[in-house]
Amino acid sequence: MEIRVFETMQEASVAGAEIIAAAMQGRAHFVLGLATGSTPVPLYRELARRNAAGELDFSGTHSYNLDEYVGLDGSHSQSFRYFMDDNLFHHINIDPANTHVPSGTGADHAADARAYDAAIEAEGGIDLQVLGVGNNGHIGFNEPDSVFHAPTHIVDLTDSTIDANSRFFERREDVPRQAITLGMGGIMRARKVLLFAFGAVKADAVRAMVRGEVDPRCPASILQLHGDTTVLLDKAAASKL
Numbered sequence: 001m002e003i004r005v006f007e008t009m010q011e012a013s014v015a016g017a018e019i020i021a022a023a024m025q026g027r028a029h030f031v032l033g034l035a036t037g038s039t040p041v042p043l044y045r046e047l048a049r050r051n052a053a054g055e056l057d058f059s060g061t062h063s064y065n066l067d068e069y070v071g072l073d074g075s076h077s078q079s080f081r082y083f084m085d086d087n088l089f090h091h092i093n094i095d096p097a098n099t100h101v102p103s104g105t106g107a108d109h110a111a112d113a114r115a116y117d118a119a120i121e122a123e124g125g126i127d128l129q130v131l132g133v134g135n136n137g138h139i140g141f142n143e144p145d146s147v148f149h150a151p152t153h154i155v156d157l158t159d160s161t162i163d164a165n166s167r168f169f170e171r172r173e174d175v176p177r178q179a180i181t182l183g184m185g186g187i188m189r190a191r192k193v194l195l196f197a198f199g200a201v202k203a204d205a206v207r208a209m210v211r212g213e214v215d216p217r218c219p220a221s222i223l224q225l226h227g228d229t230t231v232l233l234d235k236a237a238a239s240k241l
């Protein structure tokens with residue numbers, strides 16, 4: 001893992017956008033894995049700025065998001081589809097038909113999960129995956145567990161994640177209890193991974209990810225085994241390294 005520490009999250013996000021732009025350079029077809037949460041918002045603003053300035057072209061980009069809440073469709077303001085449209089897709093020249101977010105509202109989640117993995121594979125795999133990290137070390141919605149789950153799957157969210165994400169909902173009871181998430185296999189197959197973490201609230205998870213054992217109880221620790229992962233931190237998130 002390459003660890004880079006910046007004074008501010010804004011600087012880390014600009015550096016991340018630079019890495020993405022360099023990876024996309026000259027590529028007529030590019031598969032970009034995307035994440036939600038508050039962490040990538042400044043990155044998405046910077047990508048949109050570069051697009052508006054004519055510096056970055058998304059017309060050949062196919063995006064695949066990590067996860068979605070079970071039970072929320074794209075019209076729900078807390079769904080990850082809504083978040084992505086609102087924070088990125090509506091502000092760049094990506095073809096909406098090329099943006100993919102797992103569906104958490106289908107009748108057969110297992111079939112939807114298999115189809116999602118198959119679609120990524122048919123696309124040639126993810127070129128670059130953007131990640132945040134949960135306070136408990138989750139990536140996507142791969143929660144701490146006794147094993148790593150490889151394929152896209154349904155997961156029961158932990159109390160810690162429900163608590164953390166309740167800030168986006170009116171009431172804690174409104175936070176969905178389940179999600180559909182790309183599994184560890186999908187994340188690890190991405191050719192390049194950029195993980196962002198900001199704030200003191202992430203410092204323990206960052207330490208466990210970087211310095212701890214590779215252990216499914218800190219899902220992000222598996223990235224120690226990924227050959228091309230860059231971790232972009234602000235000072236607070238790096239404070240326990």
Ligand code: GLP
Pocket residue numbers: 035036037038039040066067131132133134135139140141165
């Ligand atoms: C979520 C997402 C993750 C994200 C994490 C941290 O619920 N499923 O992809 O990295 O929580 O969120 P935040 O960036 O808001 O701290």
